[in-house]
Amino acid sequence: MVKWDINKVQLASLIILVLGIILDGILIVFFFLSVISLILISMKRRDAITVFLVSMIVGFLSEELGIHTGIPFGRYEYNFPPYILGVPIFVILGWGLFSFISYLAIMDFPKRYKVAFFPLMMVIIDLSVDPIMVTAHFWTWAPSPLEWFGIPVTNFLGWYLVSLIISLTFPNRAYHDRPNPLFIIPYFLFSLKFLLFAEPQLFVPLLVATSLAGLTSIVLYMAENRINAKSV
Secondary structure, eight states, X not given: OOOOOOOHHHHHHHHHHHHHHHTTTSHHHHHHHHHHHHHHHHHHOHHHHHHHHHHHHHHHHHHHXXXXXXXXXXXXXXXXXXXXXXXXXXXXXXXXXXXXXXXXXXXXXXXXXHHHHHHHHHHHHHHHHHHHHHHTTSEEEOOOSSEETTEEHHHHHHHHXXXXXXXXXXXXXXXXXXXXXXXXXXXXXXXXXXXHTOOGGGHHHHHHHHHHHHHHHHHHHHHHHHHHHHHX
C-alpha cells in the first residue's frame, strides 16, 4: 500500500472547498469559499492560481467569441448580470473555479495525464451545470438538431476544445508530490450535490453526469495508485 500525505494548509483548503460545494445553493458563498480554498492551496502551489487565472482569461475570450459568432459552443444569449463585455462575471469565475476543482484532482499527475483527463472532466462538470442554468433561464440556446436536454451538443464539443487549450498551458509535474486521492473528493462531490437536490425534470441529466463523474473519479484513483507505486 502506497502512503500519501497532506499538509495542514492543503487540508484546510480541501475542507473549505468541500464546505463551499455543500453550500453552493448560495452562489456567493460557493464562490467566496472556493476562492479562499484557492488562495490557501496557492500558498504551497503557485500553479493552482496560474491555472485559475489562465482558465478565466481563456474562458472569457471563448465566451466573448461565442456570444458574437456562435463559435465554438453554438448560438446562445445570456440573462445573468452583471456582465463584462456581454459575458456574465459569474461565468468567467466559473471557468476559473471549475478548472481549479478539476485541476486539484490531477495537479500532481504527469502533464500527459493532465491533458488527457482535464478536458473530459470539464465537459462532465458542464453536463451538470448547463441543464440547471438553462432551466433557471440564466441563458438560452438557439434550437439545434442534436441536443442534450435542450443544450446543443456543439456546446460540449466547445467545452472540450477550450478546456484542451487550457490544459496545454499546464506546467509539467514540477513539485514532485505524490498524487493525493483526497483531492478527487471535491470533483465528485460537485456533481453529486446537484443530483441530491435535483428538480424532477433535471434528475436524468444530473444522474448521467454524476455517474460519469463517479466513473472518472474511480479511474483517477486507479491512475494515482499506479503513479504513486512507480514513485516509491
